[in-house]
Amino acid sequence: QQQVRQSSQSxxxxxxxxxxxxCSYENSAFDYFPWYQQFPGEGPALLIAIRSVSDKKEDGRFTIFFNKREKNLSLHIKDSQPGDSATYFCAASANGGNNKLTFGQGTVLSVIP
Amino acid sequence: NSKVIQTPRYLVKGQGQKAKMRCIPEKGHPVVFWYQQNKNNEFKFLINFQNQEVLQQIDMTEKRFSAECPSNSPCSLEIQSSEAGDSALYLCASSGGQNTEVFFGKGTRLTVV
Known part of the structure; x- marks a missing residue:
């Protein structure tokens, strides 16, 4: 059972x-949703995160929109650059879950110059 | 930039051999995680620690891995008898505690030949 699902592989x-x-999720107990960016050969780097009490989080060109009722969220990357080409992972954790993260399958983003 | 340090970056072992990897968490972070990321980019939680104590681990880790996080020494994860299916990227992560951000190291790429 895929608890965190990313709708596009690429x-x-x-x-x-x-x-x-x-990104969508199934577990109603999830309340923290980070997005990670991963380049080939590297570990995932924390990009931006949102808690379920908010419906939007913005950091520079990156914005998360969160819909608790629908159990989904999206990461918007404005003014995409070729350097943004990477794999992006949506993750989730539950309060009281010791920060243990459940990851989606990842979306490979390619930005064409 | 993450300050989680993992060594070695690459590890090649024969089947049946032990494979040991180390992790220095970010300074001041009492919680340490180990994840396995396979070639399909899927993450598998292996074990986590708070200070030197195991918080949670999966069955595979308990049976086939040896892991510890001693005070004033790097954390370590060791596969007692490597199998081909253990070939993966092993990621160490740390956090400041409940409801704080989780930061990953660059990983140790294990290849079992």
């Missing part, structure tokens, strides 16, 4: 466009 956008990566 996404291709042109430079300057907004990339939208979608």
């Amino acid at each position: 996404l291709t956008v042109w430079e300057g466009e907004t990339a939208i990566l979608n």
Whole structure:
């Protein structure tokens, strides 16, 4: 049972466009949702995160939109750059779960110059 | 930038051999996690510690791995008898505690030949 699901395995956008990566979850106890960016040969790097009490979190070109009722969220990358080409993982953890993260399958983003 | 240090970056072992990898968590982080990321990018939680105590581990870890996080020494994860299916990226992560961000190291790439 996939508790965190990313709807696209891959996404291709042109430079300057907004990339939208979608994620959904099943466990109502999840209340913390980080997104990680991973380049080949590297570990995942924390990009931005949101808690379930909020419906939006913005950090520079990166914005998370969160819908608790629908149990889904999305990561918007504005003005995409070729350097944003990487694999993006949506993750979730539950309060009281010792921060143990459950990951989605990842979305490979390609930004074409 | 993550300050979680993992060594070695690459490890090649024969089947049946022991494979040991180490992790220095970010300074001041009492919680340490180990995850396995396979070639399909799937993450598997292995074990986590708070200070030197195991919080949670999966069955495979308990049966085939040896892990510890001694005070004033790097944490370690050791496969007692490597199998081909253990070939993966082993990721160490640390956090400041409940409801805080989780930061990953660059990982140890294990290849079992």
